[in-house]
Amino acid sequence: MLEELLFQLEMSAPQIVLGLVNGAFYALLSLGLAVIFGMLNVINFAHGAQFMMGAFVAWMLLNWLGIPYWGALVLSPLIVGAFGVVLERTMISRLYKLDHLYGLLLTFGLALIIEGVFRNQFGSSGLPYSPPAALTGAPIDLGFMMLPKYRVWVVVAAMVICLATWLVIEKTRLGAYLRAATENAPLVQAFGVNVPRMITLTYAAGVALAALAGVLAAPIYSVNPGMGSSFIITVFAVVVIGGMGSILGSVITGFGLGLVEGLTKVVYPEASATVIFVIMAIVLLARPAGLFGRA
Amino acid sequence: MASATTAPPGTPALPPVAAQSFLGFTRAQAIALLLMIAALIVCPFFLYPQFLMKLLCFALFACAFNLLIGYVGLLSFGHAAYFGMGSYVAAHAAKVWGLTPELAILLGGASGAVLGLAFGWIAIRRQGIYFAMITLALAQMVYFFCLQAPFTHGEDGIQAIPRGHLLGLIDLRADMSLYWFIAGLFLAGFLLIHRIIHSPFGQVLTAIRENEPRATSLGYRTDDYKLVAFVLSAGIAGIAGGAKSIVVGIATLTDVHWTMSGEVVLMSLLGGLGTLFGPVLGAATIVSMQTYLAPFGAWVTVIQGCIFVLCVLAFRAGIVGEIGRMLRVRL
Numbered sequence: 156m157l158e159e160l161l162f163q164l165e166m167s168a169p170q171i172v173l174g175l176v177n178g179a180f181y182a183l184l185s186l187g188l189a190v191i192f193g194m195l196n197v198i199n200f201a202h203g204a205q206f207m208m209g210a211f212v213a214w215m216l217l218n219w220l221g222i223p224y225w226g227a228l229v230l231s232p233l234i235v236g237a238f239g240v241v242l243e244r245t246m247i248s249r250l251y252k253l254d255h256l257y258g259l260l261l262t263f264g265l266a267l268i269i270e271g272v273f274r275n276q277f278g279s280s281g282l283p284y285s286p287p288a289a290l291t292g293a294p295i296d297l298g299f300m301m302l303p304k305y306r307v308w309v310v311v312a313a314m315v316i317c318l319a320t321w322l323v324i325e326k327t328r329l330g331a332y333l334r335a336a337t338e339n340a341p342l343v344q345a346f347g348v349n350v351p352r353m354i355t356l357t358y359a360a361g362v363a364l365a366a367l368a369g370v371l372a373a374p375i376y377s378v379n380p381g382m383g384s385s386f387i388i389t390v391f392a393v394v395v396i397g398g399m400g401s402i403l404g405s406v407i408t409g410f411g412l413g414l415v416e417g418l419t420k421v422v423y424p425e426a427s428a429t430v431i432f433v434i435m436a437i438v439l440l441a442r443p444a445g446l447f448g449r450a
Numbered sequence: 451m452a453s454a455t456t457a458p459p460g461t462p463a464l465p466p467v468a469a470q471s472f473l474g475f476t477r478a479q480a481i482a483l484l485l486m487i488a489a490l491i492v493c494p495f496f497l498y499p500q501f502l503m504k505l506l507c508f509a510l511f512a513c514a515f516n517l518l519i520g521y522v523g524l525l526s527f528g529h530a531a532y533f534g535m536g537s538y539v540a541a542h543a544a545k546v547w548g549l550t551p552e553l554a555i556l557l558g559g560a561s562g563a564v565l566g567l568a569f570g571w572i573a574i575r576r577q578g579i580y581f582a583m584i585t586l587a588l589a590q591m592v593y594f595f596c597l598q599a600p601f602t603h604g605e606d607g608i609q610a611i612p613r614g615h616l617l618g619l620i621d622l623r624a625d626m627s628l629y630w631f632i633a634g635l636f637l638a639g640f641l642l643i644h645r646i647i648h649s650p651f652g653q654v655l656t657a658i659r660e661n662e663p664r665a666t667s668l669g670y671r672t673d674d675y676k677l678v679a680f681v682l683s684a685g686i687a688g689i690a691g692g693a694k695s696i697v698v699g700i701a702t703l704t705d706v707h708w709t710m711s712g713e714v715v716l717m718s719l720l721g722g723l724g725t726l727f728g729p730v731l732g733a734a735t736i737v738s739m740q741t742y743l744a745p746f747g748a749w750v751t752v753i754q755g756c757i758f759v760l761c762v763l764a765f766r767a768g769i770v771g772e773i774g775r776m777l778r779v780r781l
């Protein structure tokens with residue numbers, strides 16, 4: 156009996172770890188989406204494309220400039236974030252007075268452009284990107300399974316980043332301005348805070364988060380132009396399930412759903428691709444505002 | 451969320467009742483309709499019928515989508531699910547069950563409507579941007595279903611779908627025979643949508659688009675109206691998908707992919723949201739572009755993205771909306 160249980164654990168553990176890794180990306184991406192939506196009232200459809208850009212910039216930094224993984228981890232979010240500033244200033248900022256749906260349509264168009272350009276430049280097949288030497292070595296032996304170091308790193312790093320973002324938003328003065336501007340922008344502006352600049356920087360920060368997730372993802376998934384769009388639709392479902400009202404809520408939902416997806420791969424593999432969407436439907440029927448959302 | 455509904459900008463105010471003429475068409479619309487019918491009759495003698503038929507299927511699809519966004523203010527970002535399901539079911543019915551094409555297409559429409567009923571029931575619980583995300587996510591679920599379900603043949607799709615005999619009598623293997631059937635189907639769908647919009651039911655839909663809380667306070671159960679509109683739109687999208695699979699002879703994963711959902715949004719946006727003829731013109735533009743720019747590969751996606759950005763930033767009324775504004779008529 157015990158042996159059988161151990162065998163089950165041995166069989167399912169890698170899938171659960173993989174689920175946690177996926178969950179880390181869901182959490183990072185839905186966190187960025189929630190931060191952007193809170194401030195701009197725009198659902199950033201280009202988030203997946205910017206995630207993909209983060210991975211590609213890391214690849215380019217390594218192969219064209221010889222800058223290794225650790226440098227890319229800092230530089231790639233900065234570069235893609237700067238790209239986000241340009242997008243916000245030149246295009247997205249023109250839409251704030253219009254219906255929110257136009258923001259979705261515009262960023263959808265941007266996603267098509269970005270993905271198309273990268274597909275023309277690099278083709279559809281993936282490019283390899285190896286993890287840094289410090290994280291490649293022998294996997295950690297847990298007795299019942301071998302745990303690749305890089306996967307542990309991704310989960311830990313994602314948790315730290317999420318926690319840091321939460322701390323910045325909830326515990327710092329800057330975060331207080333941010334939350335106040337989300338509630339009532341004209342009032343905050345009347346107090347002398349430069350709200351338009353704050354909006355721009357918020358968008359850049361959200362985009363940078365996506366790019367950071369992209370760099371983390373580069374060694375796990377092959378770097379390819381379609382890597383973002385397949386993620387982003389699932390992340391939309393994650394966001395609907397969690398509700399975008401709470402930062403911590405979107406992080407918990409992200410990790411939780413990744414785990415559920417991993418477990419489904421063990422129990423009933425055929426449903427693993429759809430399980431998150433099914434959960435979304437059930438949550439909408441029971442609690443339309445989402446698990447952590449306000450009605 | 452403050453704005454649950456989208457009034458497409460640039461929609462001129464309703465003309466006074468006196469301007470309403472035959473069957474709810476304004477004079478300008480009647481002229482445009484006659485021009486469109488004339489084009490339907492003349493075009494096959496100059497252009498490749500196969501291309502025209504594909505164009506008409508997508509035009510009907512865009513009209514069905516526009517019924518929701520233009521007249522109820524609901525942005526469904528997952529209409530590929532109903533189109534693709536219609537396409538697969540019609541293909542299966544025609545090929546495996548040997549049904550006649552009109553029955554296969556109707557069955558495709560019915561499956562689109564049933565799927566629309568289920569998804570609409572879930573999605574109308576949220577509004578605005580959430581509605582768009584939910585419909586997109588549900589459509590992605592359909593995509594994964596079609597990837598795995600045995601009857602869709604996964605990556606291969608359903609190929610070599612027979613065109614069959616219309617009503618069991620008229621052989622549709624000749625391009626022109628099929629063309630007249632598809633043109634008739636498109637026109638019937640187009641007029642049906644026009645009829646829906648101009649019925650008392652359609653007027654309530656417009657009221658919901660303009661101000662949902664007010665429509666509720668007038669005693670309308672707005673969720674029921676939205677759901678019926680959603681089912682109608684999904685059903686017509688299914689018919690368009692079924693017709694497409696009979697015309698092209700294949701039903702593949704492309705039909706249910708999210709890019710297809712994006713394309714139908716683009717067609718309606720480019721033509722003009724909330725206009726009667728906009729989606730037709732938008733579909734014609736996009737399908738022609740895809741056909742003639744096909745050699746440029748992935749650049750087509752980039753061009754489509756650019757059109758999206760341009761439409762949203764500078765051109766929100768779309769082609770037909772802009773023409774209508776210039777001529778001061780409602781099209």
